[in-house]
Amino acid sequence: MPKTKHLDAAKEAALHQQLYLILRESIKSGALAPGQKLPSERRLAAEHGVSRTTVQRALRWLSNEGSIYSRPGSGYYVASPSDDPQLRLYDFPEQMDATGLPFATRVLQRRVISADFMVAWNLNLLEGEQVILIQNLQSVYDVPTCIETLYLPFTLFPDLLTLDFEYVYTTLEEHYGLRLSQGTQTVRALLASPEECELLQASPPLAVLAIRRRTLDSHQKLVMYSENVFMGERYRLHMTLRRD
Secondary structure, X not given: OOOOOOOOOOOOOOHHHHHHHHHHHHHHHOOOOOOOEOOOHHHHHHHHOOOXXXXXXXXXXXXXXXXXXXXXXXXXXXXXXXXOOOOOOOOHHHHHHHHOOOEEEEEEEEEEEEXXXXXHHHOOOOOOOEEEEEEEEEEEOOEEEEEEEEEEEOOOOOOHXXXXXXXXXXXXXXXXXXXXXXEEEEEEEEEOOHHHHHHOOOOOOOEEEEEEEEEEEOXXXXXXXXXXXXXXXXXXXXXXXXXX
């Protein structure tokens, strides 16, 4: 925490607004880093000379805007920053590059499997056909954030697993000459499985965002199906909407 600032009751801004701005600036400047636990409500109240009710209102403002998130029974933590993303067809590493956030990829598995009904249907294949499975654990600021699972038709990319790659979309475009044109996706709020909780280093019950995407090339051919599981408290889906 930066040097404690006592609030001024004589100022026009309410005390909770002053505290909100102080904490927000600490987050913006990096004095409070992503993933760092905030001091307790009692400590913040004592340090800034205000009531716990004032602290709670300031924290609620920060939580509502996505600057912090809560863990029941543990307290508040600083959220990873995010820009307002354009609705563009990115894979996770490309998205992190675009936002400038430090990330790391841990490969969980890369192999050829037989497509089950759901995967086959989403790739317009027959059940049992061979598909390439790529599964990664993606971390931001060294904090597990996303379990990324990709499925691709083996017949289209038979040598993919022999390549050294990190960016799947870029590899498809540069190595195979594809032009990825569009994707359709659904977003659902679910409870994570025990295996997902373990990978995301969290205790159940854990709320996650499950994003399922079908990716098409310029000829409208399905070339990839993905199932990404994001830890709800560490990921924000923020969009700009306009009414014409």
